[in-house]
Amino acid sequence: MLLRLTSPMAAGIALFALLFAAPLLGANEYYSYILNLMMIHVIVTVGLNLVMGHAGQLVFANAAIFGIGAYGTALLMKHFGLPFWLCLPLGAMLAVSIGLALVFPALRLSGIYLALATLAFAQCALWVMVHWTPVTFGAGGFTIPAVSFAPLPISPDMGMYYLAWAVCALLVVLARNIVRSRIGRAFVALSDNEISAQSLGIDLLRYKAAAFGLSSLFAGIAGGLFAGTLRFVGPESFDLHQMILQLVAVVLGGIGSLAGSVIGGVLIVVVLEFTKATKMSVEIVFGGLLLVFVLFAKGGLVVFIRRFLPSWNETLHASPAPRSKAP
Amino acid sequence: MKTQDMMIFGYLMATGLTTGALYALVAIGVVVVFRATGVVNFAHGEMFMIGGFLAWTAHVMFGLPFLVAFAAAVAGTFVLGIITYQTTFRPLASTGNQNAILLAMVGLSFVLKGIARDLWGGRGDYLSFPPLVSPTPVDIFGFMIMSQQLIVLGAAIAVMIGFWLFFRFTRAGKFMQATADNTKAARLVGLRVDRVFMLTFAVGAAIAGAAATLMAPLTLLYPDVGFSLFVKGFAAAALGGLGSIPGAIVGGFLLGVTEQLSANYIATGLQEVAAFILIFLVMIFIPNGLFGTAARRRV
Amino acid sequence: MLQVEHLNVFYGITEVLRDVSFTVPQGEIFALLGGNGSGKTTIINTLCGLVKPRKGSIRLLGQDLAGRPCDQMVRAGLIQVPQGREVFASMTVRENLEIGAATRPAGEIAGDLQEMYALFPRLREKRDRLAGALSGGEQQQVAIARALMGRPRLLLMDEPSVGLSPIVVEGMVETIRDLNRTRGLTILIVEQNVGVAAAVASGAYVLKDGEIAYSGSAPDLIGNPEVLASYLGR
Numbered sequence: 001m002l003l004r005l006t007s008p009m010a011a012g013i014a015l016f017a018l019l020f021a022a023p024l025l026g027a028n029e030y031y032s033y034i035l036n037l038m039m040i041h042v043i044v045t046v047g048l049n050l051v052m053g054h055a056g057q058l059v060f061a062n063a064a065i066f067g068i069g070a071y072g073t074a075l076l077m078k079h080f081g082l083p084f085w086l087c088l089p090l091g092a093m094l095a096v097s098i099g100l101a102l103v104f105p106a107l108r109l110s111g112i113y114l115a116l117a118t119l120a121f122a123q124c125a126l127w128v129m130v131h132w133t134p135v136t137f138g139a140g141g142f143t144i145p146a147v148s149f150a151p152l153p154i155s156p157d158m159g160m161y162y163l164a165w166a167v168c169a170l171l172v173v174l175a176r177n178i179v180r181s182r183i184g185r186a187f188v189a190l191s192d193n194e195i196s197a198q199s200l201g202i203d204l205l206r207y208k209a210a211a212f213g214l215s216s217l218f219a220g221i222a223g224g225l226f227a228g229t230l231r232f233v234g235p236e237s238f239d240l241h242q243m244i245l246q247l248v249a250v251v252l253g254g255i256g257s258l259a260g261s262v263i264g265g266v267l268i269v270v271v272l273e274f275t276k277a278t279k280m281s282v283e284i285v286f287g288g289l290l291l292v293f294v295l296f297a298k299g300g301l302v303v304f305i306r307r308f309l310p311s312w313n314e315t316l317h318a319s320p321a322p323r324s325k326a327p
Numbered sequence: 328m329k330t331q332d333m334m335i336f337g338y339l340m341a342t343g344l345t346t347g348a349l350y351a352l353v354a355i356g357v358v359v360v361f362r363a364t365g366v367v368n369f370a371h372g373e374m375f376m377i378g379g380f381l382a383w384t385a386h387v388m389f390g391l392p393f394l395v396a397f398a399a400a401v402a403g404t405f406v407l408g409i410i411t412y413q414t415t416f417r418p419l420a421s422t423g424n425q426n427a428i429l430l431a432m433v434g435l436s437f438v439l440k441g442i443a444r445d446l447w448g449g450r451g452d453y454l455s456f457p458p459l460v461s462p463t464p465v466d467i468f469g470f471m472i473m474s475q476q477l478i479v480l481g482a483a484i485a486v487m488i489g490f491w492l493f494f495r496f497t498r499a500g501k502f503m504q505a506t507a508d509n510t511k512a513a514r515l516v517g518l519r520v521d522r523v524f525m526l527t528f529a530v531g532a533a534i535a536g537a538a539a540t541l542m543a544p545l546t547l548l549y550p551d552v553g554f555s556l557f558v559k560g561f562a563a564a565a566l567g568g569l570g571s572i573p574g575a576i577v578g579g580f581l582l583g584v585t586e587q588l589s590a591n592y593i594a595t596g597l598q599e600v601a602a603f604i605l606i607f608l609v610m611i612f613i614p615n616g617l618f619g620t621a622a623r624r625r626v
Numbered sequence: 627m628l629q630v631e632h633l634n635v636f637y638g639i640t641e642v643l644r645d646v647s648f649t650v651p652q653g654e655i656f657a658l659l660g661g662n663g664s665g666k667t668t669i670i671n672t673l674c675g676l677v678k679p680r681k682g683s684i685r686l687l688g689q690d691l692a693g694r695p696c697d698q699m700v701r702a703g704l705i706q707v708p709q710g711r712e713v714f715a716s717m718t719v720r721e722n723l724e725i726g727a728a729t730r731p732a733g734e735i736a737g738d739l740q741e742m743y744a745l746f747p748r749l750r751e752k753r754d755r756l757a758g759a760l761s762g763g764e765q766q767q768v769a770i771a772r773a774l775m776g777r778p779r780l781l782l783m784d785e786p787s788v789g790l791s792p793i794v795v796e797g798m799v800e801t802i803r804d805l806n807r808t809r810g811l812t813i814l815i816v817e818q819n820v821g822v823a824a825a826v827a828s829g830a831y832v833l834k835d836g837e838i839a840y841s842g843s844a845p846d847l848i849g850n851p852e853v854l855a856s857y858l859g860r
């Protein structure tokens with residue numbers, strides 16, 4: 001019985017049950033806000049891990065795509081007065097369409113080249129956010145009104161919390177199904193070796209597009225929720241700091257692991273809050289975490305979990321093969 | 328009216344060539360490491376940034392002569408290059424996983440930036456460097472050019488020549504070249520290629536330190552200047568095909584001039600993004616650079 | 627001069643050399659024969675430190691060198707002329723030769739350089755050309771001269787005749803004999819070309835699936851139809 005509880009699925013259900021209950025159990029406004037940020041980062045991390053971990057494509061534009069989702073959602077509200085429930089999917093679609101455009105460089109580039117080309121793209125996107133003042137309100141950012149969930153009897157903050165909860169749960173399940181599907185296996189084949197993947201009949205364009213589209217969808221939706229939660233959107237939320245936050249989330253949890261993405265998304269928010277509270281340098285802490293995990297714990301925290309919980313039965317991709325017990 | 332246009336153009340060209348020379352120096356560091364190891368040192372900009380702060384510390388804080396500050400920056404970044412090699416490339420090279428090496432370098436670059444911010448000032452704090460010479464312009468062929476720019480341009484070219492001499496005539500330089508050319512053969516003749524790689528990272532970083540010291544009197548120093556210069560250097564290197572030192576030099580000058588001209592004649596804001604746009608377009612459409620001289624290598 | 631005993635080499639989990647033992651006496655040329663993938667290059671690479679053996683000893687003049695890194699093997703005198711020549715293509719012939727002496731003090735190499743030019747007059751002519759622009763035969767000369775610049779005690783040659791025209795191969799055979807005769811250089815040569823092996827070697831070993839299958843004097847081995855069949859039969 002206890003063993004069963006330590007499978008990724010059981011742990012996931014327990015986590016989401018806890019997240020659902022937290023506000024009801026009296027988590028104060030600050031804690032609810034932090035939990036909300038965690039769920040948003042879980043969504044981003046799961047998406048980024050699909051493209052980075054499973055499909056093996058090093059993309060540095062995800063923070064900007066996250067920002068495009070946030071800007072898309074909030075600007076539609078601001079300029080056209082459209083309701084949030086409509087702006088969120090539209091913003092996510094904008095993020096997806098821009099993310100899909102990155103497939104074309106990704107067809108020609110890989111590894112370091114892809115990373116730097118997408119980084120350059122991200123910086124261009126950031127530049128537009130800062131300089132296209134009539135539309136984006138420039139470097140200072142802008143605020144949006146609280147999202148009303150009427151006629152539901154729920155405050156805007158709680159409404160946003162449970163919306164994030166539902167979306168996060170849904171997307172994690174979606175990611176789980178994708179990873180286990182033919183698409184997921186094609187991603188892994190892609191990351192192992194593009195040429196042999198092609199010779200196995202895997203259509204490069206289609207699956208790269210799927211990987212980029214999915215990660216952008218996750219980032220875009222998360223961005224919209226982020227805007228709705230903060231009620232403020234500004235370019236500095238999507239700069240290099242956001243990029244390293246997301247990279248740390250993926251590497252900390254475990255490259256190529258869905259459970260790892262969830263763990264990573266949750267943990268970076270904790271680490272970030274702790275770092276700010278203790279006035280440590282965010283750059284040193286997150287840069288150090290990235291460096292240390294890449295050097296010494298390539299598979300991330302899930303590898304440790306697996307070592308201690310034999311019933312943790314997730315198949316890992318792209319991370320080093322777990323130490324199997326002698327038969 | 329006509330002459331005034333010419334004056335402006337001359338000024339832009341002088342500024343473009345001067346900054347371009349510095350971009351070229353940063354690009355040379357990127358290329359040297361790339362040719363030898365097949366990876367782009369993501370923390371290269373932080374070598375530049377810390378080099379600048381070291382020069383500032385020596386020259387402004389301790390009042391040492393500029394040349395001493397230059398030497399301090401070069402020596403300090405040389406060591407930083409070794410640290411970069413030891414903490415990122417060396418532990419991961421045997422895995423052959425370039426993505427991991429790049430991620431480690433990203434991590435290191437943030438750590439260095441954070442340390443610099445703690446040591447030399449917070450976000451938005453800009454340190455300034457006194458001018459090298461009196462800011463009177465000199466008249467060259469009817470163009471008024473800042474003597475400071477001329478000195479920096481000359482010094483940057485001198486560093487390039489020094490670097491060329493090092494490669495062409497010293498044993499260490501030739502060992503670096505040989506290792507970049509054929510790592511296996513370098514092992515077979517008994518070179519300790521790990522040492523050579525370390526030296527390559529160190530020399531690449533030291534050039535960035537030299538560039539930073541030369542740039543310091545022209546601009547302000549702040550912790551984020553490293554990333555900005557890395558991007559310019561990488562854009563210049565990519566323009567030259569990433570594997571070619573002459574290509575990187577031409578790329579640097581081209582980028583410097585393009586930035587100035589596009590900022591003045593098209594839109595001011597373009598100066599900041601020109602390098603990003605260039606990287607994006609070059610990587611997609613001409614990944615071998617303007618001269619088709621890319622040398623792609625494995626780890 | 628060289629005594630190899632019970633050498634075991636693995637690539638990952640596959641055993642490529644299985645308990646390989648052989649010797650090369652001082653002043654002799656020995657040939658190492660064997661079909662494709664039988665492990666010849668692996669032996670050479672283990673001898674010069676590119677590949678680490680799991681077990682066994684490599685004694686050069688009595689000193690056990692097994693498992694040492696490449697630079698120490700080179701300093702000890704085990705130097706390889708690699709398969710495919712592997713010249714420094716973007717550097718001049720002269721620079722190639724100078725780098726061959728990387729493990730020795732810079733002051734000592736001027737004389738050796740002249741010696742190499744005397745041995746290979748063609749390289750003197752082309753000393754300032756890029757090695758990558760030379761013909762295959764010339765590149766082979768560069769590779770041999772570069773190895774000699776390191777002052778080998780035992781020269782290891784991995785299929786030096788591959789890709790060369792018969793006339794060029796003849797010249798190379800002459801060079802190899804000459805190096806052995808006039809300088810007393812000990813050589814271990816891997817060859818697919820039985821003619822070359824027969825022309826230069828006094829002793830020979832045949833490798834099959836990572837094991838020494840036959841050993842003996844070169845003429846005996848090469849004259850033995852049974853061996854030749856198993857050797858060429860791959």
Ligand SMILES: Nc1ncnc2c1ncn2[C@@H]1O[C@H](COP(=O)(O)OP(=O)(O)OP(=O)(O)O)[C@@H](O)[C@H]1O
Pocket residue numbers: 637642660661662663664665666667668669
């Ligand atoms: N780096 C490697 N990793 C794994 N296996 C290898 C590696 N190099 C060689 N092998 C395998 O080891 C065996 C011996 O290879 P080796 O190159 O030593 O053979 P060889 O006798 O030199 O062949 P050839 O005549 O083709 O040069 C072969 O089966 C080869 O496939």
Ligand SMILES: [Mg+2]
Pocket residue numbers: 666667668709784
């Ligand atoms: Mg071979």
